Amino acid sequence: MNIFIMGAPGSGKGTFSSRMKDEFNLNHISTGDIFRANIANETELGKQAKAYTEKGLLVPDEITNKMVADYLKNLKDPKNGYLLDGYPRTLDQALAFEQMTKGSDLAVDHVIVMDVPFDVLTKRITGRRTCKKCGAIYNIYTTPPKQEGVCDVDGEPLSQRKDDNEESLKTRLDEYAKNTEPVIAYYEKEGIVHHIDANRDVNEIWPSIVEALKN
Numbered sequence: 447m448n449i450f451i452m453g454a455p456g457s458g459k460g461t462f463s464s465r466m467k468d469e470f471n472l473n474h475i476s477t478g479d480i481f482r483a484n485i486a487n488e489t490e491l492g493k494q495a496k497a498y499t500e501k502g503l504l505v506p507d508e509i510t511n512k513m514v515a516d517y518l519k520n521l522k523d524p525k526n527g528y529l530l531d532g533y534p535r536t537l538d539q540a541l542a543f544e545q546m547t548k549g550s551d552l553a554v555d556h557v558i559v560m561d562v563p564f565d566v567l568t569k570r571i572t573g574r575r576t577c578k579k580c581g582a583i584y585n586i587y588t589t590p591p592k593q594e595g596v597c598d599v600d601g602e603p604l605s606q607r608k609d610d611n612e613e614s615l616k617t618r619l620d621e622y623a624k625n626t627e628p629v630i631a632y633y634e635k636e637g638i639v640h641h642i643d644a645n646r647d648v649n650e651i652w653p654s655i656v657e658a659l660k661n
């Protein structure tokens with residue numbers, strides 16, 4: 447099974463990716479991991495990518511696409527397929543990927559989309575508070591601590607991650623909508639998209655994913 451997983455920040459993509467990887471024994475990789483590996487191993491593509499990131503520039507699609515293709519061609523255990531997280535991020539990347547893999551064992555056959563309304567994501571993310579001491583996670587809207595701003599476990603003050611504010615999240619959600627929605631529309635035409643209602647209890651979401659992948 448070759449799978450792309452897509453979802454906005456806070457959609458639960460990470461949690462379900464690791465579960466899918468374990469359940470179906472997939473090669474799970476994020477584009478971030480592929481970038482880091484290429485840069486660490488000083489591959490030709492890694493060197494090119496580094497030249498862009500060092501200047502604070504985005505790595506061009508052409509380099510990203512080649513890195514992903516190289517990675518997929520050299521999977522340690524290719525027979526179970528892959529689960530890619532964070533790719534393709536744009537329609538151009540999707541089209542290039544199609545060109546590179548058409549008719550091969552590497553062509554994608556499922557696109558899982560974790561659907562959560564943006565207002566729910568906003569509450570999930572901007573409401574998140576953590577305890578730096580014990581790692582406990584709260585949400586001021588859904589799972590608040592007994593006393594505001596204080597950890598139930600050890601009484602330490604709770605903190606909010608810098609990126610978890612409304613403004614920063616809005617930028618990320620806008621970017622997701624602008625870039626990723628055309629990608630989803632593209633795969634919808636191919637009939638391989640599974641929309642998962644991810645605004646439910648975790649225990650209800652998982653069976654829908656398993657069901658989607660079995661069809």
Ligand SMILES: [Zn+2]
Nearest residue numbers: 577580597600
């Ligand atoms: Zn704590």
